[in-house]
Amino acid sequence: MPENGRVALITGGSRGIGKAIALELASRGLRVVVNYRSSSEAADEVVKNISDLGGEAMAGRADVSDPDQVKELFKTISKEFGPVEILVNNAGITRDGLLMRMKESDWDAVIDGNLKSAYLCSKDGVKVMAKGRWGRIVNIASVVGLIGNPGQANYCASKAGIIGLTKSIAREYAQRGITVNAVAPGFIATDMTDILPESVKDEMLKSVPAGRAGTVEDVAKAVAFLVSEDASYINGQVIAVDGGMTMV
Numbered sequence: 001m002p003e004n005g006r007v008a009l010i011t012g013g014s015r016g017i018g019k020a021i022a023l024e025l026a027s028r029g030l031r032v033v034v035n036y037r038s039s040s041e042a043a044d045e046v047v048k049n050i051s052d053l054g055g056e057a058m059a060g061r062a063d064v065s066d067p068d069q070v071k072e073l074f075k076t077i078s079k080e081f082g083p084v085e086i087l088v089n090n091a092g093i094t095r096d097g098l099l100m101r102m103k104e105s106d107w108d109a110v111i112d113g114n115l116k117s118a119y120l121c122s123k124d125g126v127k128v129m130a131k132g133r134w135g136r137i138v139n140i141a142s143v144v145g146l147i148g149n150p151g152q153a154n155y156c157a158s159k160a161g162i163i164g165l166t167k168s169i170a171r172e173y174a175q176r177g178i179t180v181n182a183v184a185p186g187f188i189a190t191d192m193t194d195i196l197p198e199s200v201k202d203e204m205l206k207s208v209p210a211g212r213a214g215t216v217e218d219v220a221k222a223v224a225f226l227v228s229e230d231a232s233y234i235n236g237q238v239i240a241v242d243g244g245m246t247m248v
């Protein structure tokens with residue numbers, strides 16, 4: 001496989017969708033950096049799973065919304081593992097609440113955690129990718145960044161922002177062999193959605209033509225395709241992995 005041995009950084013790779021992406025990319029011969037902020041045991045477990053299957057991986061602690069920690073992370077990866085040629089901006093959080101009750105701190109935390117983090121990592125990432133004239137960035141957005149969702153103004157704004165970021169960087173770096181795309185998952189079963197009340201989950205499922213929640217693997221396969229050589233002419237796109245939820 002042509003992409004064998006390239007280094008892929010997955011932010012928030014310790015759990016949920018990020019973990020599935022880490023495992024999928026490693027199974028395709030990529031060398032994977034599993035970034036996490038606090039769940040070090042979970043990150044080490046993902047690294048161990050990959051090594052047990054004959055792949056190569058390392059864990060990398062950093063709060064990716066912090067510029068200094070992002071710089072340090074990229075330095076460490078470059079020294080210990082090699083240049084990052086594939087970046088998956090997956091780390092994300094929610095702090096839900098209706099607009100009138102949404103605290104400014106919840107707004108800031110979500111915008112920083114979901115959007116600023118992607119800006120910071122992309123900025124360091126493209127420097128390395130541009131040098132080698134090859135790179136892939138996949139940003140994990142969300143269908144609610146396209147259609148909105150009551151109680152998630154901060155989250156939806158961050159995900160809509162990710163889509164604008166994706167298209168702008170795609171235009172800036174297209175001629176340097178770098179593609180930048182977004183994957184917009186619908187309702188995927190992870191820790192993030194597990195905390196929702198059953199009534200909200202049932203309501204969301206009613207809007208999915210496929211009639212089921214997506215799996216983390218559904219998202220990981222789409223990401224694996226976008227970072228592959230086969231997707232080299234796909235750029236600046238938003239691919240919804242949502243069981244048909246947002247089809248027009």
Ligand code: NDP
Nearest residue numbers: 012014015016017037038039063064091092142188190192
């Ligand atoms: P989880 O809550 O299961 O996992 C989130 C991951 O992100 C964890 O590994 C966490 O690490 C990491 N993380 C969060 N903030 C930071 C940070 N500042 N720096 C480093 N790592 C961080 O989430 P999901 O797997 O469900 O979601 C993954 C992505 O997919 C998110 O961007 C989310 O918005 C998006 N998404 C999810 C959907 C769903 O239905 N689940 C639907 C649409 C989009 P740690 O544990 O160490 O904090």
